[in-house]
Amino acid sequence: MPVRIKICGLRTAQDVAAAVACGADDIGLVFFDRSPRHLTLDDAAELALTVPVGIRKVALTVDADDATLDALLARVPIDLLQLHGHETPDRVQEIRQGTGIPVMKAVGIAEAADLDELDAYMAVCEQVLVDAKPPRGGVLPGGNGLAFDWTLLEGRSWPVPWMLAGGLRPSNVAEAIRLTGAPQVDVSSGVESAPGVKDPDMIRDFCAAVRGV
Numbered sequence: 575m576p577v578r579i580k581i582c583g584l585r586t587a588q589d590v591a592a593a594v595a596c597g598a599d600d601i602g603l604v605f606f607d608r609s610p611r612h613l614t615l616d617d618a619a620e621l622a623l624t625v626p627v628g629i630r631k632v633a634l635t636v637d638a639d640d641a642t643l644d645a646l647l648a649r650v651p652i653d654l655l656q657l658h659g660h661e662t663p664d665r666v667q668e669i670r671q672g673t674g675i676p677v678m679k680a681v682g683i684a685e686a687a688d689l690d691e692l693d694a695y696m697a698v699c700e701q702v703l704v705d706a707k708p709p710r711g712g713v714l715p716g717g718n719g720l721a722f723d724w725t726l727l728e729g730r731s732w733p734v735p736w737m738l739a740g741g742l743r744p745s746n747v748a749e750a751i752r753l754t755g756a757p758q759v760d761v762s763s764g765v766e767s768a769p770g771v772k773d774p775d776m777i778r779d780f781c782a783a784v785r786g787v
């Protein structure tokens with residue numbers, strides 16, 4: 575099976591076109607107003623219209639309340655919710671049941687013990703995102719371009735689909751896949767020329783590196 579590719583934090587129709595042209599499977603839209611990748615609902619609704627059928631539109635939210643999620647889903651057609659805050663397993667279950675939208679819970683990893691946190695989410699979400707833990711006191715809970723020690727994942731497997739994220743770049747993604755066996759990869763900073771500015775050449779190089787594994 576080819577490794578699935580998610581390009582996160584797209585903000586323009588050009589970003590979407592570059593990701594689609596390179597064979598991305600998922601595109602991520604960020605709804606977190608402290609992020610340089612944040613989209614308004616109007617901008618996201620317009621951008622969603624440019625995404626071809628068959629490409630999954632993933633909405634990234636951080637500890638969003640029901641009203642925020644309802645407003646988002648009423649305006650933007652979303653295929654998967656990426657929960658990137660401190661959502662508990664109960665909250666993940668509530669969101670999944672309340673919205674009817676499949677959920678991917680992100681869990682931050684810095685050391686082996688952090689992997690235990692993943693277990694609590696296996697019964698309540700469709701997928702997990704195994705990401706780097708954000709730096710202490712950092713502004714963003716994700717999208718920091720930081721990698722974790724991928725050897726922590728050697729020999730690990732989970733009963734739901736999982737995606738690897740955190741500091742992936744065109745130059746290291748093949749090694750990350752080889753070491754972890756990741757069936758899906760997610761990138762944001764690693765294909766940017768500046769925070770929030772996607773670079774089509776880097777997107778192309780990233781996808782080529784994944785497909786070359």
Ligand SMILES: O=C(O)c1ccccc1NCC(=O)[C@H](O)[C@H](O)COP(=O)(O)O
Pocket residue numbers: 582583604606609610611612634636658703705706714715716717718719720739740741742760761762763764
């Ligand atoms: O991208 C953001 O600005 C962001 C804001 C708040 C929570 C998460 C955020 N990003 C997460 C991602 O883009 C990815 O899912 C993942 O963490 C990879 O990021 P990167 O290390 O930059 O490739």
